[in-house]
Amino acid sequence: MSKKIYKYIGPKILEQAFYRQGFCRVKCSYPKDYNDPYELFLTVDFNDEPEVLAFYNEVIEEIPQYPTSCFSNSPIVTPMWAHYGQNSQGFVIEFDENKILKAIENARIDDVDYKDKPSEELSNLLHRACFIGKPRYTMFLWRGVLSSAYFTKNSCWSYELERRLVVKNEDIENIGGLMILNIPIDCVSAIIAGSKAEQEYLEKCRDLSDSLNIPYFQTTIGKSSSTPYLLTKDSKSFIFDSDKIRPASHACKNCREPIIADKEMCSWCCITEYHQQNAAYRNPMRALDHAGILEQYVRSFPNITKKS
Template sequence: MIFTQPEKILGFQLNHRQTTFTKTILSMNKNIYKYVGPNNLNKLLSSTEHVSLKCSRPNEFNDPYELFLTVDFNERPEIIAFYSEVVGELPQLPTTCFSLSPAVPPMWAHYAQNLEGFVIEFDEEKLAREFPESSFGNVNYRDTPDTGLTDMLHRASAIGKGRHVYMLQQGVFNSAYCTKTTCWSYEKERRMIVQESKTRLSGEIILMDVPNECVNSFISGPRASMDTIAALRARAAELGCKYFQLKIGKSSASQFFINSIGDPFVFNGTSIVPSLQHCASCQEPLINKSRYCSWCQINETHMRDAAARNPYRMYARHGLLNSYIAAMDKISRMEKKK
């Protein structure tokens, strides 16, 4: 099997029904986000000159079914034999993964260790300039093989011309590197394939050293320790970049951010921007034009009125609260048995 050089594959723009990695600056996202657990803080920030990011090869990706989403392998054996001959094994190039959003709750839970970690915001255009031989691509999410690639495999097998084999190789490469099953779609993943010469080994871990100039901000999680917060704030001050902390409000499930002086920010789909409407007290963004959120408008009169209308307080004053709750629990158990 002869596979086209990976560097050539990276620069190939496939106009069939495939998602592609591309070096074209026009298609780049403005900012991309790396979720990190607190235990990796010192490893990432061990140098004052750069931030070290872990890279993985395709055989280490966390979705074991990614490579089944290229062509349909439930084909006749002669078709699969041709695929094996002209495509074979996927080149194992170093890859590092980002998200398109810093406000994805499952990402904070899984990759930032239950909101105790942090996120690094990178400027993708600066990354591309620092690593010009690297390529970026959004991950597509689907649960079935790509019919366009399968058609391409049949065409290459039947016609036997070099250009069809070339296009098949490009298509398989691009699809394999940027396709995952739909159960991973919450990640909103964007991948960067890194030139081998731009990586280094630290034990068995592949690292790429990203210059500080590529960092836009550090974002600590709402459960980050004081040590983590202090380290991130200090590094942000050294780099002259922004620092935020993710906040969990009381009025909605939408996350927001507070900068180092307490100003509120929101993620608008591409960038972290100042909040235009927020509570003057707790800073949580609001969907209406009130000066304060409902929680921060509560006063003593509201509290007294709520207490007066709470039936449990009346039951407690007469010594009936425990027996009332026991009776209600019994009714609930009986209902469940029906």
């Protein structure tokens, strides 16, 4: 099965992304414009000896700038929905990675490596290149630093599960000062709406998925787990399992939240009037309210806890 990657976008970006017929547009940036200013410090140890750093500057000079677009390996990363999906009001576009690589010549896609220290391997290679002086060590160093600059981030960003697409400058269209990559539409394999997407945008998303003949899902937050699940237009339940979206093996017949195999409904949907009455009977706060002393108890509670 082909690997999938996921692009989080805000609600107003959806129409712009599919504005050009036959393509899906994604924004690219150069490494120098990344949102993590510390990424380039993860190549070699910049506290090395002056002689070594001077050699580094001599052979590396500056990192070549190639257009880069950032994706995630997962469509259910809650902080990603918050940061890039406009607090779950936006969307995620699922792409078929193999189709992108076939459509865009010499493109590279790779996982981001998360770390907090410079690469020991690159630092050792820098010393060999500096003191041994063989051309192959300098070429190995140059290639290693280039790869590290594009595919390394501080570990504080690891929640993003980031995967990056690097292309050539000639693949880019400049639109209003933005670097836009036009990805052929057949590389898009699904569209996922956020759990808080407004009805207006949900309808546009459904219409778009119908016109492109690709799956539509809406991210849903259940009551039994903090892990989101996905619902289709006809309320079929799907989950994201490691690296792919697949049907849930069992789902609550009422709310459609995925459940374990030996149940027909989740525990929340199994609550009956009897359960509610029993809970009310066992609630001590109701007894205090019935006796007319609930407010007094609540006001004095801080003092009660101090004494205990």
